[in-house]
Amino acid sequence: MKSKILVVLVAFWLVSCKTNPNAQNDLNYMQNIEKVAIESSSRNSNSTIQTGDQLVILITAKDMDVVKPFNQNYSSSELIQTNNLAGGNTPNQGMTTISGPTYVVDVDGNIDFPVLGKINTTGKSLVQFKDDLRDRMTKYIINPTVSVRLSNFKVTVLGEVNKQGDYVIANGQGTILNALGLAGDLTMYGKRDDVLVIRTENGTVTHGRINLQDADLINSPYYYLKQGDAIIVSANNTKNITSKQNPNTGLYLTAASIAVTAIAVVVGLFKK
Known part of the structure; x- marks a missing residue:
């Protein structure tokens, strides 16, 4: 018995x-990425301004009355808010204010600036565009100060993180560590040695993989983020076995x- x-x-x-x-055989994202024909980009420099970017441009000088025509109808009481600490589901956390008139880059890479008219941004970084705009302003203003900021620098974080979503990074400057921090860090099932970054810049799509356990990641062209980057954290074997x-x-x-x-x-x- x-x-x-x-x-x-x-x-x-x-x-x-x-x-x-x-059950799915594997929970990893973008499993076929290596089989997709993707054009490599040799450009690892600072981000260039892209179509749809929202540029906050403020011109100042010793005599503020002189610069009023270049600042549209802007007053210091106007503020543009960006969320640099939370995703779309929690829009009221960590609000940062960016002050100044906003210009949206059109499909031809132009913005329509007061007095100066159309200004092309194609192929220029924020720093390069700011220098160009300052040179133009010296024809009208003595010693102008030009501030150019990107208000909609957004990245997407997916996969084995605690808070998936889209995140706007203030000042348009951030690293992959910043983005993962905003997403609440990896879960215990995230692969820390194989984080995928998908990048679209000037119509070119590239991808790279980063090992968070290797300090040499700071030398990777994907360490500093660019507008529209997608960060994908794959699941490790433990999560895959559990799912089956x-x-x-x-x-x-x-x-x-x-x-x-x-x-x-x-x-x-x-x-x-």
Whole structure:
């Protein structure tokens, strides 16, 4: 009788360990990335201004009355808010204010600036564009100060992190560590030695992988983020194994326990 009970227990154990055929074979993101033909980009310099970027431009000088025509109808009471500490689901946390008139870069890479008219931003970084604008302003203003900031520098963080979502990084400057920090760090199931970064810049798509356990990551062209970067943290083997287990395992174990108890009771009655 004991051997029969043992056989029943083993049978229930085998059933409970059966994997769910409907479960995904692997939870990792972008598994076919290496098979996709992606054009490599040799540009590892600072981000260039892209179509759709929102540039906050403020011109100042010793005599502020002189610069008023170049600042639209802006007043110091106007503020533009960006969220640099939370994703789209928590828009009220960590608000940062950016002050100044906003100009949206059109599909041709131009902005329409007061007095100066259309100014092209194609292929220019924020610093280069600021220098160009300052040179133009010296024709009208003595010693002008030009401030150019990007108000919609957004990156996306997906995968095994605690808070997936889109994040706006203040000042348009950030590293992959900043972005992962905003996303609440990796979960215990995240692969820290293989973080994928997808980048689209000037119509060119590139990708790179970063090992967070290697300090040499600071030398990677993907360490400093660029506008629109997508960071994807894959799941490790532990998460993959867990995902393949039958979700009804707990029910099977409970049924097995009840069955064993019933058999024990029946055996006890027969003995009497």
